[in-house]
Amino acid sequence: MTNEWQGWRDAMERALYGPDGFYTRPGGAGPAGHFRTSVHVSPLYAGAVAALLCRVDAALGQPSELALVDVGAGRGELLTGVLGALPEEVAARVCPYAVELAGRPEGLDRRIVWGAELPPEGSLSGLLFANEWLDNVPLEIVETDEDGVPRRVLVRADGAERLGAPVAGADAEWLARWWAVAGSGPGVRAEVGRPRDAAWARAVRTLRGGLAVAVDYAHQEGGRPPFGTLTGFRQGREVRPVPDGSCDLTAHVALDACGGPSARRLTQRTALRALGVAGRRPPLSLASADPAAYVQALGAAGAAAELTDPAGLGAFGWLLEPVGGACTRLLTEWDE
Numbered sequence: 001m002t003n004e005w006q007g008w009r010d011a012m013e014r015a016l017y018g019p020d021g022f023y024t025r026p027g028g029a030g031p032a033g034h035f036r037t038s039v040h041v042s043p044l045y046a047g048a049v050a051a052l053l054c055r056v057d058a059a060l061g062q063p064s065e066l067a068l069v070d071v072g073a074g075r076g077e078l079l080t081g082v083l084g085a086l087p088e089e090v091a092a093r094v095c096p097y098a099v100e101l102a103g104r105p106e107g108l109d110r111r112i113v114w115g116a117e118l119p120p121e122g123s124l125s126g127l128l129f130a131n132e133w134l135d136n137v138p139l140e141i142v143e144t145d146e147d148g149v150p151r152r153v154l155v156r157a158d159g160a161e162r163l164g165a166p167v168a169g170a171d172a173e174w175l176a177r178w179w180a181v182a183g184s185g186p187g188v189r190a191e192v193g194r195p196r197d198a199a200w201a202r203a204v205r206t207l208r209g210g211l212a213v214a215v216d217y218a219h220q221e222g223g224r225p226p227f228g229t230l231t232g233f234r235q236g237r238e239v240r241p242v243p244d245g246s247c248d249l250t251a252h253v254a255l256d257a258c259g260g261p262s263a264r265r266l267t268q269r270t271a272l273r274a275l276g277v278a279g280r281r282p283p284l285s286l287a288s289a290d291p292a293a294y295v296q297a298l299g300a301a302g303a304a305a306e307l308t309d310p311a312g313l314g315a316f317g318w319l320l321e322p323v324g325g326a327c328t329r330l331l332t333e334w335d336e
Helices: 009-016 044-060 077-085 169-178 193-204 268-274 284-287 291-307 325-333
Strands: 066-071 094-099 113-115 124-131 140-143 150-157 160-168 189-193 208-218 229-236 237-239 248-250 266-267 317-323
Touching: 009 140, 009 150, 009 248, 044 066, 044 077, 044 094, 044 124, 044 208, 044 268, 044 325, 066 325, 077 094, 094 124, 124 193, 140 248, 150 248, 169 189, 169 193, 193 208, 208 325, 266 268, 268 291, 268 317, 268 325
Parallel strands: 066 094, 066 124, 094 113, 124 208
Antiparallel strands: 140 150, 140 189, 150 160, 208 317, 229 237, 229 248, 266 317
């Protein structure tokens, strides 16, 4: 990689998705080799998505073709889990799509359509699910100078940074609306989420009917982090964000800016509990009656507790956006 100065958006694009990018290099370990998402914690997560898909199916009147679109599919782990958790009658009608820039993994279920691009707009009815996708959509980083003026942060492939020109145009308008830092003291950072808003809006337009769901590290207006959230991950550890392709580059998502007027935001804890992931310990009486079942139930309870931990994965944001009137009522099934 060259070592010229450029904005973080271009640097992230090249480092994550270029020819030798973190996510796209041939033979790479994939996301599971570097960090643990809810998908990798337990099959309970895929089971919850399967339960949600069944609710969408019922709301849509059980169509003959029910789409399940996994955006940022990794190595297909979530789709594989969901297909295995669905009732047979529903699974027979599901058309699964994986949207992922990396190549198709060997041995993947043949039913799964694998591609680098979203299906055409308005072409599908069903559930679109994006688990920790938006946090990897490249974006600009800005920092205020000594006069409180937000400027683009320029970066080299070795991670060195310097301030560039003042932010202007659409990026300045987005900051003024969603992450106002102008006039702050020097060194205050923000991440311009405009590309993520556009990416999510395009993903939602894939559906002509159904429900689109984004799950991610998130923050909202009134609680933006003053120094930003950009970081790196490598082999399970948080590392300095260096855009050379050696690590994941991620920043939390302003989900409140992404959603349309009909969208609703929840915590993962609330969403998963409504989908049956409760985390309750099994009764002790089961230990003597059926020790093997007790150990299995205890493990499931531990996994459920991790997925819904309000200080951990349970604090993730869920953005639910219905498309068409049939699935709007699903949003009333969740109450914080």
